Each structure stands twice: as C-alpha cells, then as structure tokens.
Amino acid sequence: MNRFLPKYVSRGMNQHGTERFVFRKKGLPTKYFKSALGSEDFLAEYHRFLNTEAEVVAPPITRAKPGTVNELLDRYMSVPERLGPSEVTQGKIRAILEDFREGRGEYPVAIVTFEAIDKIVAKKMVKTGTGNKTKGGIHAARKLRKELIRLFDFAVKAKMIDANPVRLSEKVKTPAGERSHGFHTWTEEEITRYRDHHRLGTRERLAMELILWTDQRRSDVVKMGKAQIKDGRLPVEQEKTGETLWLAVPGQLLEAIVAMPPKHTNPFCFLITLRGKPFTKESFGNWFKKACVAAGLPHCSAHGLRKATLRRMAELQMSNKTMKSVSGQRSDKTLAKYIEKADQTRLADSAISQLAAWERSLGDGEKSDLMVGDAS
Known part of the structure; x- marks a missing residue:
C-alpha cells in the first residue's frame, strides 16, 4: 500500500525482487531512495529530492540543411563582428536578417535571383502600421538591400554561389517628388527660438545644449553625468559604434549644467525624469520631441539637432577629420549626408x-x- 508513503513516493520491486522506493514528481528528476523507509536518512533524502531544481533539458540541436538560406544565415551570424562593431548595431542587423529568413529559410541559396531580391526589397518599401509601430519604407528597404549585399558577398566567399544576385538588383530610388534629406537640420533661427522658449534651469534647455555641444546620439546623451567630467572633458563610449571620445565642455554647456536645480539632476545623470529615474533613449526621444513642439518647432528632433552641430562645423570649414573627432563617425560618405545642409x-x-x-x-x-x- 502506498497511502502511508510520503507524497510523490511509491513502492516497487527491482528485477531481483528487492523492495525499492522511488520519488517521482512532474518537472523534477526521478530518484531512488538508498536509505530504509522511516529512517532519518530517508527523510533527508526525501527533502533533498523535493528541493532539487528541475533539470534543464537542452533543446535538440537542429542543423540547417546544406545550401539553404538557413545555413547561410547561421554561418554568417555565427561571428557577431560581421554584423557590426557594437552589440546594439549587431542586434539591429540580426533583426533585419531574421526578418528576411522568415518563410525563406528552406530555400536553396543557389536559386535566389536578382528578380526575387527586387520583389523582396519592393515589398519592404511599403509602410505598414502607425506611429512608433510603423514598419517598412524607403529607408528600411535601403537598409535591407545593403545587408543582403553583405550577406550574399559572404555566400560567394563561402563558395555557396558563384555571384552575388543582390548586386544585380535595382538600387532603391526615391520616388519622384519625394526626395528626402532625412531628419530636418536645425537652423540658427530655430536654435534661438528653442532657447527663447526653454530657459536656462530647465531640463529641456539642458537636453538641447547637451546634444548641440557634444553632437552625440540620444542613447549616449542619457548616460552623461557631472561626475564623469574630468579635466574639463566628458568621456563618451558610443553605444552604436563602440568609439571612445573625450569631448571638451564649452562655457555654453557648462552654463546650462550649473543652472539646473539639484532636484532635476544628479551627479551621475544630467537628465532625469520627474520620478528621478534616468531616461531611456526611447523615452528621451519622445520627451524631447514634445519640447520641440512646445517651442513651436514640430518639425525638429534630437537627431536633427545633432546634424546642426555638423552643419556649423562644415560652415566653419573644419576638416572631415576634425568633424569626425566630435561626432565619432568613421565614414566620410556618412558624414557628407549630415553636412549637406551647410550654407552653400x-x-x-x-x-x-x-x-x-x-x-x-x-x-x-x-x-x-x-x-x-x-x-x-
């Protein structure tokens, strides 16, 4: 009879006819008792079995079928550095490639044609969703094609195909009448208007001065704090690129830092929410956009203010190397897009x-x- 046995314990006989007691509970490993029923050692074994953590069963290893898109992607992404210089960039590229994999993983790489790539990229150009959940569009299509070129270049090097079909596909062109320069570059008049509306001593003003004088992305601005300043410079380790920069703190920025009431800042973070917590890059972007709207500048954004800093440097005829020492950009081609609004x-x-x-x-x-x- 098992009704007098502890919970999860049952009685049985082994192949030699010897009585055995076994512990069985769903999610926990099956165990056999070594001690006599009713002894202190039996009770100790029971408690040990009961408190054993569930065994983690490793999922079976599934290998992609040779020659397929799945195999290509698995091999390509097995070295994260192929995707980008930082974990943030790697995550973004991985998401683009995983989206491409969806529904195509079992296709042989050898049958992918430039016509198929044209259709895939064209589909990506169509925007779906609304607000912050918008997907697709011309920039997304360009990014997809760029990453597919890199992916299929790897396929050529790995001898999975002889030629890269993506390089034969059509470049993504802006439709007539829809030419875009990306985020609007702030003008000097707009900078003055923002300052007139958001006075020194406000978080909105400090945020603007931080971006304008450091020329950094929102993901890096939200991590800046007074305690980091050393010898009049702010250290920046860019989240996106991994670049390490030391940026001088000019008088205009220092004035905005000193003007802040203690309750709206702390030594480790210049910008904090009304709850006293640091901003995330997403919440900061939304909050700063509202500050722009309040100043009568609904077309302006944090990224556009960063472009304004590079525009200023271009108009002062600073060299590309000098500008990149502040922005942290590596490519002259990328830099050119940021400074195209310089006053001709x-x-x-x-x-x-x-x-x-x-x-x-x-x-x-x-x-x-x-x-x-x-x-x-």
Whole structure:
C-alpha cells in the first residue's frame, strides 16, 4: 500500500525482487531512495529530492540543411563582428536578417535571383502600421538591400554561389517628388527660438545644449553625468559604434549644467525624469520631441539637432577629420549626408574670397608663368 508513503513516493520491486522506493514528481528528476523507509536518512533524502531544481533539458540541436538560406544565415551570424562593431548595431542587423529568413529559410541559396531580391526589397518599401509601430519604407528597404549585399558577398566567399544576385538588383530610388534629406537640420533661427522658449534651469534647455555641444546620439546623451567630467572633458563610449571620445565642455554647456536645480539632476545623470529615474533613449526621444513642439518647432528632433552641430562645423570649414573627432563617425560618405545642409552661399563666398586673395598675393611674373603653363 502506498497511502502511508510520503507524497510523490511509491513502492516497487527491482528485477531481483528487492523492495525499492522511488520519488517521482512532474518537472523534477526521478530518484531512488538508498536509505530504509522511516529512517532519518530517508527523510533527508526525501527533502533533498523535493528541493532539487528541475533539470534543464537542452533543446535538440537542429542543423540547417546544406545550401539553404538557413545555413547561410547561421554561418554568417555565427561571428557577431560581421554584423557590426557594437552589440546594439549587431542586434539591429540580426533583426533585419531574421526578418528576411522568415518563410525563406528552406530555400536553396543557389536559386535566389536578382528578380526575387527586387520583389523582396519592393515589398519592404511599403509602410505598414502607425506611429512608433510603423514598419517598412524607403529607408528600411535601403537598409535591407545593403545587408543582403553583405550577406550574399559572404555566400560567394563561402563558395555557396558563384555571384552575388543582390548586386544585380535595382538600387532603391526615391520616388519622384519625394526626395528626402532625412531628419530636418536645425537652423540658427530655430536654435534661438528653442532657447527663447526653454530657459536656462530647465531640463529641456539642458537636453538641447547637451546634444548641440557634444553632437552625440540620444542613447549616449542619457548616460552623461557631472561626475564623469574630468579635466574639463566628458568621456563618451558610443553605444552604436563602440568609439571612445573625450569631448571638451564649452562655457555654453557648462552654463546650462550649473543652472539646473539639484532636484532635476544628479551627479551621475544630467537628465532625469520627474520620478528621478534616468531616461531611456526611447523615452528621451519622445520627451524631447514634445519640447520641440512646445517651442513651436514640430518639425525638429534630437537627431536633427545633432546634424546642426555638423552643419556649423562644415560652415566653419573644419576638416572631415576634425568633424569626425566630435561626432565619432568613421565614414566620410556618412558624414557628407549630415553636412549637406551647410550654407552653400556662405561656403561659396568664402571660397571665392580665398581665391581672390590668393590671386592678389601673386606677383605679375607668377601670373605670367601660370598662363604659360595653362597654354601648354
């Protein structure tokens, strides 16, 4: 009879006819008692079995079928550095590629054509959802095609295919009449208007000055604090790129920092919520957008303010290397997109003035030599 046995314990006989007691509970491993029923050792074994953590059963290892999109993606993503320099970027690229995998994993890589890629990218151009849940669009399509080029370049190197079909696909073009420069670049008038509305001593003003004078992304701005300042500089380890920067704190930014009431900041975080917690990058972006709307600048954003800093540096004719030392960008091509709103008139005036001054500095003999050189 088992009714007098402890819960989860049953009686049985082994193959030699010897009585055995066994512990069985769902989610826990099956155990056999070594001690005599009713003894203190039996009771100790029972409590030990009862408090054993459930065994973690490793899922069976499933290997992708050779030559398929699944195998290609698994091999490509097995080295995270192929996706990007930081965990944040790697996560974003991994999400793009996993979305591409959906419904296509079992397809042979060899049958993927440029026409198929054109259809996939075209589908990505269609926006779906609303608000913060919007998916797709021209930028998403460009990003997808870019990552697929890298993925199928790897397939070529891995000898899974002979040529990259994505490179033969159509580039993503902006529809006529819809040319976009991305986030609006703040003008000097807009910067002044924001300052006039949000005075020194407010979180809104400090947020603007932090972005304007450090030229950093919101993910890095929310981590900045007074305690980090050393020798008049703020250290920044960029979340997206992994770049480490030391940025000087100018008087305008220092003034905004000092003006803050103690209850609205703390030594380790310049910007905190009304509950005293640090902002997340998402909540900061939404909060700062509301600050822009309140100042009558609904078309402005945190990212556009970062572009304004680079515009200023471009108009002051700073070198690309100098600008990248502040922004942390690595590519001149990427930088060019940020500074395309630099004042063309001001730059052209400066260029013509420099050319005129240079010519005036030449003697008549030097001018003659130049003319002869041109004739030849």
